[in-house]
Amino acid sequence: MSNAFVLHADERGYDKILSTGATAAYAGGHPDAFITRCSSFNFGDYQDGRPGFGRIRVFGDEAFYHPGCSYNMHPHHNFIICAFVLEGKLTHINTLGQIDELGPGDYYAFSAGSGGLHEELNRHQEPMRAIYLWLLPDRLLLPPSYERGHFDATAGLNRISALVGDQAGTLTIPQDAGVSRLVSNTPGTFRYRPRSAGHGVYAFVIDGMVRCDGTTLKRRDSKAVWGADEIIYETHAGDTDVLLVETII
Amino acid sequence: MTDDALKRWICLGCGFSYDEAMGLSAHGLTPGTRWRDIPEDWVCPDCGTPKSRFEMVEIPYAAGQPAAQVAA
Numbered sequence: 001m002s003n004a005f006v007l008h009a010d011e012r013g014y015d016k017i018l019s020t021g022a023t024a025a026y027a028g029g030h031p032d033a034f035i036t037r038c039s040s041f042n043f044g045d046y047q048d049g050r051p052g053f054g055r056i057r058v059f060g061d062e063a064f065y066h067p068g069c070s071y072n073m074h075p076h077h078n079f080i081i082c083a084f085v086l087e088g089k090l091t092h093i094n095t096l097g098q099i100d101e102l103g104p105g106d107y108y109a110f111s112a113g114s115g116g117l118h119e120e121l122n123r124h125q126e127p128m129r130a131i132y133l134w135l136l137p138d139r140l141l142l143p144p145s146y147e148r149g150h151f152d153a154t155a156g157l158n159r160i161s162a163l164v165g166d167q168a169g170t171l172t173i174p175q176d177a178g179v180s181r182l183v184s185n186t187p188g189t190f191r192y193r194p195r196s197a198g199h200g201v202y203a204f205v206i207d208g209m210v211r212c213d214g215t216t217l218k219r220r221d222s223k224a225v226w227g228a229d230e231i232i233y234e235t236h237a238g239d240t241d242v243l244l245v246e247t248i249i
Numbered sequence: 250m251t252d253d254a255l256k257r258w259i260c261l262g263c264g265f266s267y268d269e270a271m272g273l274s275a276h277g278l279t280p281g282t283r284w285r286d287i288p289e290d291w292v293c294p295d296c297g298t299p300k301s302r303f304e305m306v307e308i309p310y311a312a313g314q315p316a317a318q319v320a321a
């Protein structure tokens with residue numbers, strides 16, 4: 001018996017975080033800089049939705065506007081924080097000694113473990129858009145780690161590509177969870193088999209449209225399914241880009 | 250785990266973890282201080298998230314932990 005929920009784009013939490021006023025200590029940049037964040041799950045002052053899904057606690061669809069726009073350097077413990085850059089360029093700085101600039105298709109996994117600080121920064125005029133995913137770890141206070149990867153949308157066309165997890169070539173994280181991406185430009189049927197009945201998959205449509213077990217999901221809509229042997233994603237003739245997060249429930 | 254077992258709580262704003270067994274000496278919470286006995290207006294020492302936005306977790310520690318967690 002499988003279970004599911006659907007979350008439409010306009011049902012998510014919305015924050016606009018300014019570089020001035022009450023949020024100035026948190027968001028940096030010139031006075032016109034701001035971050036927009038659409039949250040699929042409870043986060044910060046947005047507490048009207050779901051607390052999470054499986055080990056997912058944050059799923060933020062974010063944009064950083066104007067040069068210098070940033071979350072200033074701030075501390076974390078424990079959470080595994082992943083960013084998937086969609087547009088523009090993201091500068092990621094952390095206390096593991098990394099200063100990294102990531103472009104479209106690039107992604108990272110930063111496991112804060114026993115403690116680490118990071119800054120997320122757009123240094124350019126072009127807006128930076130990224131998906132931020134936070135997962136609980138399977139152990140508390142692990143040694144912090146940082147890895148980056150790249151998704152090649154051309155090589156990954158019309159199939160499901162693993163980005164994070166325990167498959168070859170993916171970024172490894174300390175949790176029974178993984179991330180894949182489905183990019184398609186032609187009608188297709190993609191069958192996803194979760195690794196057990198105790199796993200679920202949260203599918204988020206970055207662009208385009210997909211049918212997930214019969215539900216039509218448009219841009220920035222999402223659907224979670226758990227307890228299923230197989231989940232069917234059907235793409236159409238246009239461009240489709242879907243992020244799939246599998247997690248133990 | 251029984252209801253009386255000492256528990257761990259994690260800040261949903263930043264991931265800071267509070268362990269009832271460890272307390273948080275730097276913030277006046279002696280080892281064994283129960284979550285329920287921490288004032289309701291207490292906030293995360295790292296990020297200011299209110300006590301109400303912590304989640305109780307049953308996640309084991311990494312090897313060699315817990316050393317005293319140092320707030321940043």
Ligand SMILES: [Zn+2]
Nearest residue numbers: 260263293296
């Ligand atoms: Zn915190």
